[in-house]
Amino acid sequence: MFKPSLVVQVVEEACVGCNQCVNVCPSGALSLDKHRRKAVLDEPRCVGCMKCVEQCIPYGAIGIQPNPDGRQLGIPPEDRDEAAVNELCAKARLAPEQVVCVCTGTTASEVAAAIADGMTAPEDITMATGVRAACGWLCLTSVTRLLEASGNPLSRPKQDYRIYPEATKVAIWNIPDGIDEKYPEYRLKESLDAIEAGRLNEPAPWLPDIQPGRTDA
Amino acid sequence: MIHPPQLPHPLPPSMFYFGAKLPQMRAAELPGMCSVRVQDLFPDIPDPIHRAGEDTTPVREATEAALANVDMSMIDPGDTVNIMCSEHGFALMNGDAYADVLKTIRRIVIERTGATRLRLVMGAAGTKFEQLEIIPRFGLDEAFEGHVHSFGPNDRGIPIETEIGTIYGVRRPFSAQKLIHVHYDDPRELHFHRINGRSLKSFTMSYARIETRSVFHNNFPTRSANIIPRAIYESKFIRDKWAFAAVMSTTPAGTRTVDADNDLMAMDRRITMNLLLNYGKMIELIRSFPDCFTIHDDTRWMFYQHAGGLCACTLYESSHDHIDLEIPAARGPGFSDRRIVKDPVKAVLINTAWKFPPCAEINIGADPDVGRDLASMSPTLPNQHVYWGKDLVDAFNIAVDKAGTDNAIIFDGSYGAINMTVPLAEHLIAQAPEVSRRFEQELLPKYLRQRNLTLGDAPTLVPT
Numbered sequence: 100m101f102k103p104s105l106v107v108q109v110v111e112e113a114c115v116g117c118n119q120c121v122n123v124c125p126s127g128a129l130s131l132d133k134h135r136r137k138a139v140l141d142e143p144r145c146v147g148c149m150k151c152v153e154q155c156i157p158y159g160a161i162g163i164q165p166n167p168d169g170r171q172l173g174i175p176p177e178d179r180d181e182a183a184v185n186e187l188c189a190k191a192r193l194a195p196e197q198v199v200c201v202c203t204g205t206t207a208s209e210v211a212a213a214i215a216d217g218m219t220a221p222e223d224i225t226m227a228t229g230v231r232a233a234c235g236w237l238c239l240t241s242v243t244r245l246l247e248a249s250g251n252p253l254s255r256p257k258q259d260y261r262i263y264p265e266a267t268k269v270a271i272w273n274i275p276d277g278i279d280e281k282y283p284e285y286r287l288k289e290s291l292d293a294i295e296a297g298r299l300n301e302p303a304p305w306l307p308d309i310q311p312g313r314t315d316a
Numbered sequence: 317m318i319h320p321p322q323l324p325h326p327l328p329p330s331m332f333y334f335g336a337k338l339p340q341m342r343a344a345e346l347p348g349m350c351s352v353r354v355q356d357l358f359p360d361i362p363d364p365i366h367r368a369g370e371d372t373t374p375v376r377e378a379t380e381a382a383l384a385n386v387d388m389s390m391i392d393p394g395d396t397v398n399i400m401c402s403e404h405g406f407a408l409m410n411g412d413a414y415a416d417v418l419k420t421i422r423r424i425v426i427e428r429t430g431a432t433r434l435r436l437v438m439g440a441a442g443t444k445f446e447q448l449e450i451i452p453r454f455g456l457d458e459a460f461e462g463h464v465h466s467f468g469p470n471d472r473g474i475p476i477e478t479e480i481g482t483i484y485g486v487r488r489p490f491s492a493q494k495l496i497h498v499h500y501d502d503p504r505e506l507h508f509h510r511i512n513g514r515s516l517k518s519f520t521m522s523y524a525r526i527e528t529r530s531v532f533h534n535n536f537p538t539r540s541a542n543i544i545p546r547a548i549y550e551s552k553f554i555r556d557k558w559a560f561a562a563v564m565s566t567t568p569a570g571t572r573t574v575d576a577d578n579d580l581m582a583m584d585r586r587i588t589m590n591l592l593l594n595y596g597k598m599i600e601l602i603r604s605f606p607d608c609f610t611i612h613d614d615t616r617w618m619f620y621q622h623a624g625g626l627c628a629c630t631l632y633e634s635s636h637d638h639i640d641l642e643i644p645a646a647r648g649p650g651f652s653d654r655r656i657v658k659d660p661v662k663a664v665l666i667n668t669a670w671k672f673p674p675c676a677e678i679n680i681g682a683d684p685d686v687g688r689d690l691a692s693m694s695p696t697l698p699n700q701h702v703y704w705g706k707d708l709v710d711a712f713n714i715a716v717d718k719a720g721t722d723n724a725i726i727f728d729g730s731y732g733a734i735n736m737t738v739p740l741a742e743h744l745i746a747q748a749p750e751v752s753r754r755f756e757q758e759l760l761p762k763y764l765r766q767r768n769l770t771l772g773d774a775p776t777l778v779p780t
Contacts, residue, residue: 104694123470150470153443199534201656201696202673233694236469239530260472266484266527269544270535274480281479282543284512284767286641290540293644 100173101203101229105147106166109138113160120151120161122260125231127222146172146225146232172229173205179212187211190248191241192272192294199241202233210245219251221262243267317356317745321349321735324728325368325410330449330615332442332670335685339668341708343613343726344735351733352741354568354624357748358597362780364570367731368410375413375571379420379562382576386560391494393430397559398492402522403441405500405564406450407616409731413571415454417564418498422460425496435463437489439522442617442670444468473525476554478547484525485548490557497561497580501587503595504620507633508538511591512641512767515563515584519545537645538638549580563587567594568625570731585769589777592763596639597748597755598626603634604747608723608740609663609678609715618669619656621727624734628727632657639759641766655697662719666690667708674702678718682708 109129116136121129128144129151131137138151138160147166155161188195188207195208205228213227221242225231230238243264246253253264271291279287321344329338343349355361365374391397399421405414422434436456440446447466451457456464465488473484474491489495499515509517520532520541532541548554561583562576572590577583610628614621619629635658636643656675657664663678666686673693679702681687687704703718705711716722723743726735736744764770769777 101694104692122472149443153445153468154470156444156448203694204696204698236526236529237533239526240534244534263473263475263484263525263527265482266473266475266525267531269481269483269531271537271540272535274543278479278543282546285540285543285546286644287540287543290537290644294537 100171101205101232102171103145103147103166103169103232105149105163106142106145106169107140107147107149107151108162108164109140110160110162111137113158114138115158115160117158119154123150123154124261125150125222125235126225127220144222144226146229148233148235150235172203172226172232174209174212174228176208179208180215183215184208184211187215187245187248191244193241193244200230200233200238202238203229205230205238207241207245210242214245214249214251219246219249219253221246221253240267317352318738318741319351319353319733321345322351322730322733324613324730324735327615327668328449328453330670331445332449332615333668334666334671334681334689335683336689337685339613339682339708341667343611343667343708343728346611346708346712348722348737349726349735350738350741351730351735352744353733354598355732357601357744358752361567361569361594361598362572364567364572364731366409366413367570368412368729372412372416375416375564375574376420378574379417379576380424382562382574383421383424386576387578388425388428388559391425391429391431391559394433395429395431395494396433396435396492397425397431397494397496398435398437398489399425399496399498400437400439400489400518400523401498402439402518403446403450404502404504404616404620405498406454407620407729408500408502408564408566408622409570409729411450411454414500414564415456417562417574418456419459421496421498421562431494434460435465435492436460438464438466439486439489439518440466440468441522441620469524469526469529471525473527476548476551478551480543480547483531483544483548484527485519485523486525489523490553493557494559495554495557496559498563499561500564500566501590502566502622502625502627503591503599503630504627506599506630507636507638508533509542510538510641511588511639511763512539513542513546513584514587514591515561515580516542516545516549519548539641539644565590566625566731568598568731570625586777588767589769589774592639592760592767592769593774593778595625596760596763597752598624599630599639600755600759601744601747601751602626602631603637604744604751605631605634605660605725606723606740606743607660607662607719607721608725609665609719609721610657610661611665611667611712611715611724611726612669613667613726614669614729616670617672618664618666618727619672619675621669622729622731623725623727623736625731629656631725632661635659639763662721663715665711665715665724667711674700677701678703678715680704680711680715680718682711687711
């Protein structure tokens with residue numbers, strides 16, 4: 100569960116209608132009024148991530164204010180279709196309890212539940228679960244993998260640079276033949292085997308001679 | 317071997333600090349603090365040419381010497397040239413050395429090639445607001461005649477066709493006819509680069525779009541993720557634009573030298589050797605820490621603040637041997653541990669740091685302003701606690717109580733020495749000989765073997 104603490108506001112007189120804020124908004128809260136060439140905010144959709152404020156540095160047309168009434172973003176366990184969630188997560192190679200967005204604490208099962216409920220747009224999934232509602236730098240592929248697993252892979256027009264779907268497909272399980280042999284230093288086949296065998300996160304042993312008394316080996 | 321605390325370099329003002337202010341007291345001034353010199357712990361760490369606050373002339377001379385061996389004939393006088401850099405370099409030892417490297421590269425490229433259309437393109441770490449402080453502080457606008465551009469991972473992208481698929485970079489840094497990649501080799505985020513392509517990391521973080529960052533972190537285990545920046549570097553797109561790379565080479569004692577090469581992978585082998593030889597024992601020593609708490613007292617986010625040349629994240633992630641490439645990952649697909657601060661760190665005390673949500677279970681602000689700021693940010697963990705003292709001394713006592721230990725280390729940007737409490741100093745001094753033996757006899761041979769290197773390569777790769 101994630102509760103936004105800020106909300107942005109557009110300063111119309113400073114807005115030059117460049118559309119850059121629209122292109123970074125993870126929740127679809129901003130759009131451009133093409134006739135007036137002004138950004139328009141759908142305030143209830145703002146998750147307070149400040150990406151638009153950052154993008155607007157040259158113009159300062161977007162301000163921030165506290166959002167004490169921000170609603171919780173997240174899907175409680177009782178509202179998730181567990182069978183559908185587990186099936187989607189397995190296809191996407193994600194553990195349902197896995198936290199896929201470190202900033203907001205959103206789990207794979209929450210994202211899968213939103214998709215199982217029929218959502219196909221990442222912006223709607225953000226509004227439902229909180230995923231991508233903060234820094235948004237690392238969590239995107241959990242969403243695109245689950246969308247692909249649902250049979251609704253993300254697609255976007257080329258000029259829309261909120262997300263480049265084709266750039267989310269690179270993965271160790273999609274590496275073309277011959278790359279492992281060409282770049283052996285990255286141990287691609289070994290690592291893929293470890294993933295498939297569930298041995299990825301085996302901890303390194305503690306060193307008994309310099310860790311006297313540790314019991315968490 | 318136990319010395320009085322080493323007072324850290326003065327902090328610059330910043331809009332990003334908790335409490336929106338500079339501290340009244342530095343953590344090194346706390347009663348009971350001492351320092352341990354890294355070269356006392358490990359005498360084989362070489363002397364530096366520069367540390368925070370010192371004259372940067374040796375860095376400039378090292379840059380000039382390194383560039384003398386670099387071919388610049390591919391740069392034509394009419395070419396646009398992007399000098400690519402990253403925010404973190406300006407956090408190292410007050411940033412003066414990295415800024416000097418960048419300015420020197422610009423001057424020499426102009427002298428040798430006749431090119432005049434040079435731009436500094438700076439990758440943001442947190443937000444593009446960083447440019448508002450970094451560019452004026454180091455006089456970069458003047459040095460680059462106004463041609464300084466900051467960019468972030470949400471900016472418009474550019475597709476890069478590689479052997480492993482289409483990868484997106486940020487358009488701005490790559491929008492030039494020739495590219496010069498200027499980096500640093502402190503082992504920040506060792507748990508991600510694994511000293512297996514340290515100098516490549518910018519291509520999947522600093523210069524990369526959100527999609528690329530995400531596939532790097534989620535679609536590959538850490539041992540294998542560096543195939544992504546390698547594929548970018550090897551792509552025709554980059555080969556057509558590539559000029560050379562330079563790196564500010566460091567040790568736990570300070571700036572060691574500057575290196576440069578037309579072949580990034582050749583330079584990366586030298587970086588690998590430097591990191592193993594000159595940081596390896598310190599990293600292993602960090603892995604021997606007993607239960608402790610950390611005190612943060614520098615610019616930047618807490619996990620990127622330094623002590624003895626190592627970022628705090630090295631300690632937070634010390635439960636795994638990230639240099640050992642036999643271990644596939646402690647992060648990556650299937651990763652379910654969201655904690656940023658892990659054992660043996662029991663609490664985090666913030667005197668000064670750039671704002672970031674609290675990420676330890678026990679978080680303590682040095683005073684009410686810092687504490688309230690911490691508490692106002694969304695927690696990253698369930699059962700997370702935020703406390704604060706009436707001042708730093710009071711907060712320190714709270715930390716001792718909550719963490720259940722008086723072992724404390726200060727991350728205040730120090731190189732050459734680490735400030736800490738006396739019990740922790742005594743522990744580290746006692747551990748150092750065994751760490752040194754173990755590293756030299758058992759770990760280093762394994763680490764080198766895993767990277768197709770031998771000790772015999774050392775004199776060539778890292779001349780003393």
